[in-house]
Amino acid sequence: MPTAYRSALLYSLDDPATVGAAASYRHHEDGLLLVEDGLIRACGPAGELLPGLPAGTPLRHWPDALIVPGFVDTHIHYPQTGMIGAAGEQLLDWLARYTYPAERRFADSAYAERVARIFVAELLRNGTTTAQVFASVHPASVDAFFTVAAELDLRMLCGKVLMDRNAPPELCDSADSGYAQSRALIERWHGHGRLGYAVTPRFAGSCSSAQLRRAAQLLDEFPTVRLHTHLAENRAEIAWIESLFPDCASYLDVYARHGLLGPRALFAHAIHLDDGDCRRLSRCGAAVAFCPSSNLFLGSGLFDLARAERLGLKVGIGSDIGAGTSFSLLRTLGEAYKVEQLQGRSLDPFKALYLATLGGARALGLEGRIGSLAPGHEADFVVLDPQATPLLRFRLEECTDLAERLAVLLTLGDDRVVRETFVAGVSRHRRDG
Incomplete structure (x- = not known):
């Protein structure tokens, strides 16, 4: 009936x-x-x-x-639920001071499940029915999240963080172990009900070339999984990554040279890119997550939505909990309006609706199913x-x-x-x- x-x-x-x-x-x-x-x-x-x-x-x-x-959150970290509002730092120092200590706790599967239940309840309380979610480096964190999402028949994407350098040793995997653990999780969860897997290198600064190549191998072997990572969020981050990959022309070029640039990829932030890199993203069909709340909270910069529109780049909205300060995509869109005003433009309300629904579905490759x-x-x-x-x-x-x-x-x-x-x-x- x-x-x-x-x-x-x-x-x-x-x-x-x-x-x-x-x-x-x-x-x-x-x-x-x-x-x-x-x-x-x-x-x-x-x-x-x-x-x-x-x-x-x-x-x-x-x-x-x-x-x-239902609202679509294209970029969010569930292990950072317990550290929302951790203030006083910009990106790299913020990761070291707050994020990594918080994520250590997700080796405990019981704790991971407890946070996953709180996290999912907050999403639903705010009208978010689909999200692309960072877990932690621990496979148990992915199992916990997908277990909760499956109970509620949610359309969700998630992945284990890949991170083999420049982080606390207890939060590092290796190129081989990260590949093996991700592969096992894909086989267990991808396509289970309404769940999908996203290969999730944290960002180029935390991954060796070997690990980035292994991430690309997973994308080749599983042609319906997605890629979810960070790009050009903070100027100090960009300078650091350029020093780690001196042979690459730009931050984006790091991902491209390792086989991670394509239509299944979504890059969070993408604030500090030149027109050439934006065109490159558009041509390959990749998407970006506009995360206004976290960009303002960490002082990272202002995303140029008008340029993304001009160059035909797919864009969704992201709360980016926990640098973002609200699960509500309504509040996040209110912050997006302010980001536009600071650049001399106004965010059309129908564009805002699009970003949080159909635009998010397109950014995640889910058009025709949700949004x-x-x-x-x-x-x-x-x-x-x-x-x-x-x-x-x-x-x-x-x-x-x-x-x-x-x-x-x-x-x-x-x-x-x-x-x-x-x-x-x-x-x-x-x-x-």
Whole structure:
């Protein structure tokens, strides 16, 4: 028996930078979503679809809510959940002072599972139904995360960190052990339910050439796994990596020369790149994660979204917990708006919606499965409450059109706005009250 959900509906059709804002979305002020067997079977005006529903179809109705696709977080670290807000350092010192000590604890599988459950609950509480996730160097950390994600039938990507140098010895693997452990995890988890594996070298500074080549070997041997790593986040990081790989033309060239540049790759940050490297990313079909909260928190720099649009680069949004300071992609998009303002531009609200839904799906190679409410997509969706706070309720009364309402929701919204989160058609989070 299908289930019907009636509310206002909003989802992206394409990138506003490509087709213009007006053609980039579909909105039904009084819409109906029909879900069956974990998939969206129909989506459209309630007045057209209600008469055709089978007799006895369960119907839930939210007259004042807004249903959107589940949010897609393209870059996040679950082992850093317990160190959010660790302040006072920039990237390299921050890793040494806070990140590595936190990640040591993930050798303990019980602790890893405890954090994984907290982490996943926070994602769902904030309306995020898909994420590409860094684990730690420990295989047990991946097992813990995927175990929790599988219980809830989540569409998730994760991978064991590869790191064989320039880190505490207890957090280092080797080129061979990292390959063997990753291979075993791929065989155990990739394609299990809605789970996917991402080969995960931490960044070029923590990986020898031998390890980067072994990562590329995994991509060759498993043609549907993805690559997830960092790129050009911090100027001191870039200078250091250039000294480690003096024969490479740039930070990006390090990955290219080791066979890691291609359409299955996503590079987090990508702030300090020249036009040539951005074109190279675009030509090969790679994607980048725009992580405004963490870039501001660590003082790393401002991502040039306009250049990415101009060069046709695929971009998703990333919370980058724990340098990012909120699981809420609504709050993260509010930070993205400020990053754009600091560069003399304004973030179109329909572009923001695209980045957090369809754009994220494209960046992760999941277009056609998630990121949309169109029929045939997996039924991952979020019921948003635009009246979740007195201020939002009052402010939205003053809005004159959909674009303004969406902009206010993205600016003032947070986890309180998320009334209910559905995963493959099943309610996995419902707000109290």
